[in-house]
Amino acid sequence: MIEHVKDEHAKGSWLTYRPDIKILDCTVRDGGLINDHQFDDDLVKAIYQTLVAAGVDYMEIGYKASKKIYAPSEYGPWKYCEEDHVRRIVGDNPTHLKISAMADAERTDYKEDILPADQSVIDAIRVAAYIHQIPVALDMIEDAYQKGYEVVMQLMAVSVIQDKELGEALEALAQSPVTAVYLVDSFGALYSEQVRDLTLTYLKALQGTGKEVGIHAHNNQQLAYANTLEALIVGASRLDATINGMGRGAGNCPLELLIGFLHNPKFRLRPVLECIQEHLLPLDGQMEWGPRIPYMLTGQLNRHPRPAIAMRKSEQPDDYVSFYDQLMEEE
């Protein structure tokens, strides 16, 4: 007879129903990094309607980026998420779906460009910062909180943060008004055991504060979905995904895989399949995302995907061996 082994850190098995889980879809925000956020309104509307129908909790519709740094002649509206643009898509958003926008530390004029929440259809601000930007991030968090938003924190590139700095950052965030802190594998470099370890670290640091832990994974090593499940199983409750995995470079955790796993009655798969079939497949040839060898290589080396993205846009997008040799040379 078979004896099953219990995992002491698991918050339930894959059959457990976890009503605390909240999915944030960042198809437009992260996918927009492929095309400088030049999406047609029709596509953004289709994604909005899909997410409403699928029961997703949050839609991250873009960035609140500085127009001084990013010239509006070069970027589409989802780089800035101005109020009238967002309302053109969601109206007054009379749905359960919350609208979120990301503000990157040192890349945003947050004091001026983020309106008071009662003048905005945006519900939540996600502050994104690298570890050295934590002081700036804390001011951004306070600003958005005082303006009346839900605020969450995206601590970037955790795979290159040292333990001591991470501990201090989490301590500061535990005392801030954020409702959640996301574990962010910017380079798609983390293995599941590292995700498990880090998720437990985040949970412990935030214990007793009521704050939640989230996960934002990249698919460089085909681990975005697996790592999202790993974080979920040990207690993360805020999960990032994108439709068909659309996102910069290797892309993100595919929403359709995640909904298939959750078996949660609030989420529905069919609208997501419809959106992929009708709206994302036609982008083939115009926009590229998803796991490929160059992204695998930067992920394995725990490096930013920048050189891989450049290589895919070069005249030798399939010269994997030269790219590998070049990376090895640089190590």
Next chain:
Amino acid sequence: MIEHVKDEHAKGSWLTYRPDIKILDCTVRDGGLINDHQFDDDLVKAIYQTLVAAGVDYMEIGYKASKKIYAPSEYGPWKYCEEDHVRRIVGDNPTHLKISAMADAERTDYKEDILPADQSVIDAIRVAAYIHQIPVALDMIEDAYQKGYEVVMQLMAVSVIQDKELGEALEALAQSPVTAVYLVDSFGALYSEQVRDLTLTYLKALQGTGKEVGIHAHNNQQLAYANTLEALIVGASRLDATINGMGRGAGNCPLELLIGFLHNPKFRLRPVLECIQEHLLPLDGQMEWGPRIPYMLTGQLNRHPRPAIAMRKSEQPDDYVSFYDQLMEEE
């Protein structure tokens, strides 16, 4: 300060060097299911040379299939692996790479078609069987063992085997002369916690026999690599992979990801990248493999990928919604 959490079942971390690990590449055997094993000799030779250069332990070069069931007019030589065909590729195989062939229960004339080992360049026979074929498999194992081969067991579609039957099968295999038993996720349906649980079950059933546990994963839910790592971490030491993940339907665990993870000095990544670039990319448009929505759907439903493969060959290969509706109707 951060406290790290120890996983009581882990056989080491991702930094541990595990000299017991053996990789079996089944690119030709599993990839051949896409094109009825109609590979040119040049391609099979290139794969052989790649695996030698990459330090891989076994090459599964094809099936020992019955010509009465599979007409030679319809299939390429790797469906049968006749001695002269195999020697055309590997000569006397003066390398460390062992050659393996798969024999499917009830689809092979094993008594006649498998030569005594001293007359063959094939080193190992992998017997594949569904749970109800275990009695046949045990006779095949004995036959190949008596002929002088290393014999390993591929127990198919474990995601639909009941605990009681699995326990009995493992008990019988523990007493057989196989050197390893593979956990086989034929439908690409298993989640990592199930793989962990099953791997520990297999290890326990084989404890004290000196037999090893292997893993053969499929990529329907983009979990082939993640699940292979999960099995590895808790103690599996025989790992299946294919170059660029080539294999039926959603494909298998990509060899290049696995070698990147192992950090084992015996394995080398560069020859695998060369092979992909020079030999597999040119197959694009002729052969299709890798994760796609229809395979995800059959995986999520724990079903054989057959309907998804048929759908991809139909006139509506991207009609995900109709395919989903059809599967739901059948559930």
